[in-house]
Amino acid sequence: MLEKIKLNLFKLKSKNDLESIYRFFKKSTRKWFDKNQNPRKEFFHVRGCLLCKSKSSQEVYKIDGFTYHECLSCMSIYTKPHLREVVLDNLYSDGTYQVYQDKLVKKGKKIRKEILEERKYLQIKQFLSKKTPKLLDIGCGSGTFLDICKQNGWHVEGVDPSPTVKQTVFENYSIKVHQGDFNQMKFNKSFDVITLWGVLEHVADPIAMMKRVKASLKRNGMVIFEVPSANCFISEYLRKYNFSPTRYIESGRHNIFFSIEAIREISKNLELKIEYIETNGLDVQTILMKEFDNKITDKILNMQDVLNDLLLGDHYRVFLRN
Numbered sequence: 001m002l003e004k005i006k007l008n009l010f011k012l013k014s015k016n017d018l019e020s021i022y023r024f025f026k027k028s029t030r031k032w033f034d035k036n037q038n039p040r041k042e043f044f045h046v047r048g049c050l051l052c053k054s055k056s057s058q059e060v061y062k063i064d065g066f067t068y069h070e071c072l073s074c075m076s077i078y079t080k081p082h083l084r085e086v087v088l089d090n091l092y093s094d095g096t097y098q099v100y101q102d103k104l105v106k107k108g109k110k111i112r113k114e115i116l117e118e119r120k121y122l123q124i125k126q127f128l129s130k131k132t133p134k135l136l137d138i139g140c141g142s143g144t145f146l147d148i149c150k151q152n153g154w155h156v157e158g159v160d161p162s163p164t165v166k167q168t169v170f171e172n173y174s175i176k177v178h179q180g181d182f183n184q185m186k187f188n189k190s191f192d193v194i195t196l197w198g199v200l201e202h203v204a205d206p207i208a209m210m211k212r213v214k215a216s217l218k219r220n221g222m223v224i225f226e227v228p229s230a231n232c233f234i235s236e237y238l239r240k241y242n243f244s245p246t247r248y249i250e251s252g253r254h255n256i257f258f259s260i261e262a263i264r265e266i267s268k269n270l271e272l273k274i275e276y277i278e279t280n281g282l283d284v285q286t287i288l289m290k291e292f293d294n295k296i297t298d299k300i301l302n303m304q305d306v307l308n309d310l311l312l313g314d315h316y317r318v319f320l321r322n
């Protein structure tokens with residue numbers, strides 16, 4: 001397996017940018033709550049676990065007005081009550097989320113592309129026999145991952161709810177992006193690889209999306225997704241010391257944190273074989289954010305390596321085969 005990247009978070013996202021984006025989203029979520037900071041019914045509703053549908057849960061933490069519950073059936077962690085689907089849809093198509101793209105993703109674009117996304121490409125390549133596979137990237141954002149694959153001869157297309165993304169990805173890389181809700185799209189072909197980098201935790205029904213993904217996948221094709229983990233070190237830390245990490249939780253955007261049990265259940269129900277799982281976390285840096293500025297030492301990065309070796313990093317990367 002490919003070596004992990006020792007990533008200094010602050011080289012990718014400056015502390016000031018992380019904090020200003022946190023304040024921006026916090027401000028934009030105010031309208032969802034009443035004067036007493038209680039969730040307003042027109043924006044929220046109560047549903048069970050987004051992954052296994054169980055209704056039994058226990059509260060684990062409260063952050064920025066959102067209450068997080070642990071599902072007692074699959075052990076995933078989710079917001080309860082949930083934001084309504086229409087609220088989520090607007091968030092990604094009305095330009096609010098574009099601010100995130102502009103502020104954070106664009107600035108770290110070079111490192112993101114040359115280091116993080118190059119590794120994603122090399123990693124996926126190991127699981128494929130075809131030299132020029134067909135790839136669909138759902139939630140393609142800036143399009144840099146698609147471009148890396150395209151430069152290596154892959155046939156690539158993207159999906160994104162934002163009209164801005166469709167336009168800029170075509171202008172920058174001449175790559176076709178289907179704009180809209182993936183669950184409503186019909187494709188007249190199937191794909192060798194479908195990727196979802198940080199997508200399933202944002203949508204109202206991740207299982208419905210995975211079913212559609214499976215339907216668009218070739219026999220022996222691969223689906224790769226990355227999602228925040230419910231089993232990670234930072235989640236354990238939050239149970240004990242309630243605070244608001246400027247990443248990972250992303251209140252109002254991350255609706256579900258996947259447990260390893262839920263991932264196994266999803267693959268079993270969809271008849272997709274788990275080929276490989278790793279975690280890529282920034283738990284230690286996120287927790288120590290206030291104290292650490294740019295003086296992150298190798299020792300801190302090595303601590304994260306140990307967490308990842310134990311599958312306790314804050315994001316799961318999952319490779320499934322059809």
Ligand SMILES: [Zn+2]
Nearest residue numbers: 049052071074
């Ligand atoms: Zn569950």
